[in-house]
């Protein structure tokens with residue numbers, strides 16, 4: 001489902017020069033597989049998710065999702081890819097404040113299908129336990145509820161791959177397990193592959209597949225070696 005080969009990404013530095021952030025010889029996730037990435041702050045986890053989401057372009061290498069080669073897509077092509085294939089759960093939820101829970105979920109599917117399938121939106125809100133909150137706006141929901149709406153929105157367009165970037169970081173402890181259970185169970189039920197980034201070992205340890213980004217990303221090893229020589 002996800003196949004990364006020879007991926008490189010670096011960023012311009014404020015003082016000049018470029019800093020390599022990603023140098024990943026190979027990384028892959030099978031269809032409907034659930035994988036977790038942990039790793040140190042600044043290690044490139046969010047950058048990797050952004051590259052897979054087509055929000056950031058790679059400098060080199062191949063990033064395939066299904067039979068789509070992301071590095072060959074135009075910006076419009078990447079927009080279409082995101083709408084058709086991808087769900088994204090952010091640390092900060094990113095719900096639209098002026099819209100109700102139901103409208104936020106429906107907006108998640110509008111780009112993908114060109115229509116708002118209200119039945120699917122209601123089904124997803126029901127699945128995340130918020131049927132009785134569909135007309136509430138984000139400010140009228142608890143943070144745990146907001147993240148559950150965001151999960152419903154991310155899955156609304158029936159993606160093949162869900163990216164979740166520290167989805168429990170801003171959620172109260174009581175809701176954290178609920179958020180993880182929802183992501184895991186819904187991805188399993190809908191056969192969506194999952195790549196989840198977390199700093200929480202309590203979260204990571206619930207998954208069969210957990211890797212430290214430093215073990216698949218040689219960018220910083222190379223930089224350290226270069227600076228020492």
Ligand SMILES: Nc1ncnc2c1ncn2[C@@H]1O[C@H](COP(=O)(O)OP(=O)(O)OP(=O)(O)O)[C@@H](O)[C@H]1O
Pocket residue numbers: 011012013021039040041042043044045046047048
């Ligand atoms: N647009 C950018 N321009 C320049 N440098 C960037 C940019 N985006 C990220 N970086 C740098 O890339 C490195 C990796 O950042 P990234 O956000 O991917 O790390 P992370 O592993 O997700 O960190 P954290 O766990 O703290 O969220 C950091 O050193 C950061 O400063």
